[in-house]
Amino acid sequence: MKRFHKRDFPTDQVRRFLEPGPIVLVSSAWKDERNIMTMGWHMMMGFDPSLFACYLWEENHSFELIRRSKQCVINLPTLDLVDTVVGIGNCSGADIDKFEKFGLTAQRGSKVEAPLLAECHSNFECRLYDGSQVGKHGLFIWEVVKAHVAIAPKIPQTVHYRGEGKFMVSGPDISRRSRFKPGNL
Amino acid sequence: MKRFHKRDFPTDQVRRFLEPGPIVLVSSAWKDERNIMTMGWHMMMGFDPSLFACYLWEENHSFELIRRSKQCVINLPTLDLVDTVVGIGNCSGADIDKFEKFGLTAQRGSKVEAPLLAECHSNFECRLYDGSQVGKHGLFIWEVVKAHVAIAPKIPQTVHYRGEGKFMVSGPDISRRSRFKPGNL
Numbered sequence: 409m410k411r412f413h414k415r416d417f418p419t420d421q422v423r424r425f426l427e428p429g430p431i432v433l434v435s436s437a438w439k440d441e442r443n444i445m446t447m448g449w450h451m452m453m454g455f456d457p458s459l460f461a462c463y464l465w466e467e468n469h470s471f472e473l474i475r476r477s478k479q480c481v482i483n484l485p486t487l488d489l490v491d492t493v494v495g496i497g498n499c500s501g502a503d504i505d506k507f508e509k510f511g512l513t514a515q516r517g518s519k520v521e522a523p524l525l526a527e528c529h530s531n532f533e534c535r536l537y538d539g540s541q542v543g544k545h546g547l548f549i550w551e552v553v554k555a556h557v558a559i560a561p562k563i564p565q566t567v568h569y570r571g572e573g574k575f576m577v578s579g580p581d582i583s584r585r586s587r588f589k590p591g592n593l
Numbered sequence: 594m595k596r597f598h599k600r601d602f603p604t605d606q607v608r609r610f611l612e613p614g615p616i617v618l619v620s621s622a623w624k625d626e627r628n629i630m631t632m633g634w635h636m637m638m639g640f641d642p643s644l645f646a647c648y649l650w651e652e653n654h655s656f657e658l659i660r661r662s663k664q665c666v667i668n669l670p671t672l673d674l675v676d677t678v679v680g681i682g683n684c685s686g687a688d689i690d691k692f693e694k695f696g697l698t699a700q701r702g703s704k705v706e707a708p709l710l711a712e713c714h715s716n717f718e719c720r721l722y723d724g725s726q727v728g729k730h731g732l733f734i735w736e737v738v739k740a741h742v743a744i745a746p747k748i749p750q751t752v753h754y755r756g757e758g759k760f761m762v763s764g765p766d767i768s769r770r771s772r773f774k775p776g777n778l
Contacts, residue, residue: 428754449636452634491772497773573772581755
């Protein structure tokens with residue numbers, strides 16, 4: 409599988425990739441365990457600090473790794489990985505090592521212990537910013553502390569889940585920049 | 594502008610339209626005021642009850658209408674409304690009535706006082722489910738109490754914001770249903 413050549417990306421601009429709502433892969437590590445999960449329930453919450461929230465189901469094997477380590481990496485898969493995305497959602501890290509099963513390469517991050525996935529277009533290293541709603545709602549609020557983004561393509565073709573096994577594939581970009589008030593971009 | 598013919602839709606399936614991450618229009622009403630705002634920071638949080646979270650900036654004129662009324666309607670605009678979406682984000686309800694300015698039709702909802710936008714593909718009536726994080730994070734957790742969805746098209750062409758005036762337009766749907774474990778759909 410293709411690995412992307414990446415460079416550092418400003419954390420206050422990660423909305424470019426995350427705000428459109430793609431399915432992401434969440435990688436985590438705690439003690440001698442590591443895991444990957446598929447996740448679609450997330451949103452941006454701030455620019456600086458760069459805040460990102462997500463819902464995680466406590467039944468997922470990753471839940472405890474993420475809750476205990478207070479870290480994760482949000483990885484952005486492209487359309488060619490859609491079957492890997494589905495496969496990762498179909499099995500449990502309690503039974504197998506998903507990195508091995510799916511041939512994904514774990515790379516070291518610079519700010520967190522959770523691994524980056526080399527085969528994803530972008531990797532966002534996250535530290536827990538507010539865990540107060542984890543118990544009640546499964547809601548984690550993260551600070552993106554480091555962003556790695558592929559040099560090319562500038563705009564990845566992403567997949568966006570609709571439920572029932574269906575994904576929307578991202579289409580073309582259009583610009584309405586000239587119609588915005590500068591402060592509202 | 595085109596108005597859609599709609600029917601009731603199961604609230605536990607609203608992810609079909611909201612999980613892919615589209616820009617939405619939030620309509621609200623409080624006392625003799627009403628307003629519309631453009632919003633892209635949101636996510637699904639549950640099926641039954643149907644939970645949906647969003648971040649709202651307190652500087653938006655809609656913020657107080659929504660916070661006080663504890664209600665809103667999430668409206669799903671299609672690509673043909675993109676300039677309306679931008680225009681709504683560029684002006685303030687403190688100065689003008691956006692329904693009049695943009696020629697949008699306010700329809701009565703069945704469960705909330707906030708109006709539905711007839712020109713949007715879908716309308717989701719919401720009641721505040723948990724407002725405990727509004728003060729700290731601008732985070733509203735809503736229960737979708739009623740959903741109205743256009744009979745056609747089944748899959749609307751939506752716009753997904755990337756910042757800097759750029760939108761991703763939704764592309765084709767693909768199905769991987771046969772690859773999912775039934776319980777994981």
